[in-house]
Amino acid sequence: MLLRASPAFSLLANNGGETNSLSSANSVSNSLSFSSVRFSSPAKNPNNGGFSVSAAAPETNSRPLTGVIFEPFEEVKKELSMVPTVPQASLARQKYADDCESAINEQINVEYNVSYVYHAMYAYFDRDNVALKGLAKFFKESSEEEREHAEKLMEYQNKRGGKVKLQSILMPLSEFDHEEKGDALHAMELALSLEKLVNEKLLNLHQVAEKNNDVQLQEYIEGEFLNEQVEAIKKISEYVAQLRRIGKGHGVWHFDQTLLHEGDAAAA
Ligand SMILES: [Fe+2]
Numbered sequence: 001m002l003l004r005a006s007p008a009f010s011l012l013a014n015n016g017g018e019t020n021s022l023s024s025a026n027s028v029s030n031s032l033s034f035s036s037v038r039f040s041s042p043a044k045n046p047n048n049g050g051f052s053v054s055a056a057a058p059e060t061n062s063r064p065l066t067g068v069i070f071e072p073f074e075e076v077k078k079e080l081s082m083v084p085t086v087p088q089a090s091l092a093r094q095k096y097a098d099d100c101e102s103a104i105n106e107q108i109n110v111e112y113n114v115s116y117v118y119h120a121m122y123a124y125f126d127r128d129n130v131a132l133k134g135l136a137k138f139f140k141e142s143s144e145e146e147r148e149h150a151e152k153l154m155e156y157q158n159k160r161g162g163k164v165k166l167q168s169i170l171m172p173l174s175e176f177d178h179e180e181k182g183d184a185l186h187a188m189e190l191a192l193s194l195e196k197l198v199n200e201k202l203l204n205l206h207q208v209a210e211k212n213n214d215v216q217l218q219e220y221i222e223g224e225f226l227n228e229q230v231e232a233i234k235k236i237s238e239y240v241a242q243l244r245r246i247g248k249g250h251g252v253w254h255f256d257q258t259l260l261h262e263g264d265a266a267a268a
Pocket residue numbers: 111145146149198
């Protein structure tokens with residue numbers, strides 16, 4: 001251990017004077033503060049020419065100083081000896097568990113798979129004999145969004161010094177018609193289930209981070225993914241509810257027009 005105990009805190013000044021006494025409010029734990037500082041005259045302090053300011057004996061439960069001196073050049077020696085020298089190893093990697101690295105790669109694969117399914121839905125609704133342009137637009141944007149999520153996780157993997165390993169993506173369905181529900185409701189219910197599944201996978205990833213005491217990864221998943229995921233589930237749930245009301249006919253065309261022109265007013 002490279003830490004060394006220091007003597008009690010003291011500070012000297014040369015402008016002698018009367019005895020003063022300062023007291024701060026109760027010191028807050030973890031912050032550096034004086035519980036009591038006393039100024040004393042030279043007469044009372046024969047050991048030095050000025051007056052001294054010293055921290056009075058701390059109260060039992062609120063020690064303002066630990067008595068430990070941080071010696072950066074001594075302590076950094078250990079870190080310095082651990083800087084990788086082989087070109088294959090990341091220089092930035094620190095307290096990033098292998099489990100977290102694998103879990104991020106798995107999540108990248110989940111996002112890509114969902115992106116692929118949404119892309120298939122886009123292609124289906126864009127067909128000339130289906131022609132639901134609003135749904136095509138919605139699923140195209142959703143597909144791009146999921147791919148962006150995958151890329152964001154790739155950037156994160158590199159940031160922490162992990163290695164991105166891409167895995168296979170499964171072939172999605174290409175037909176989305178359903179005898180009772182029709183295609184729009186069927187596809188939207190599928191999208192809702194996928195978003196819930198992604199949410200579950202993100203929560204699993206968060207658990208892996210928690211198990212490995214990776215506070216930064218936990219915070220990243222919470223801030224960048226979990227909120228957005230819950231918003232997406234709410235939005236798609238509303239679309240499913242609306243599609244259930246309107247059946248398979250003219251209502252679907254109207255719903256599709258709403259999706260097609262969503263955001264037009266804001267853009268104009
Ligand atoms: Fe996503």
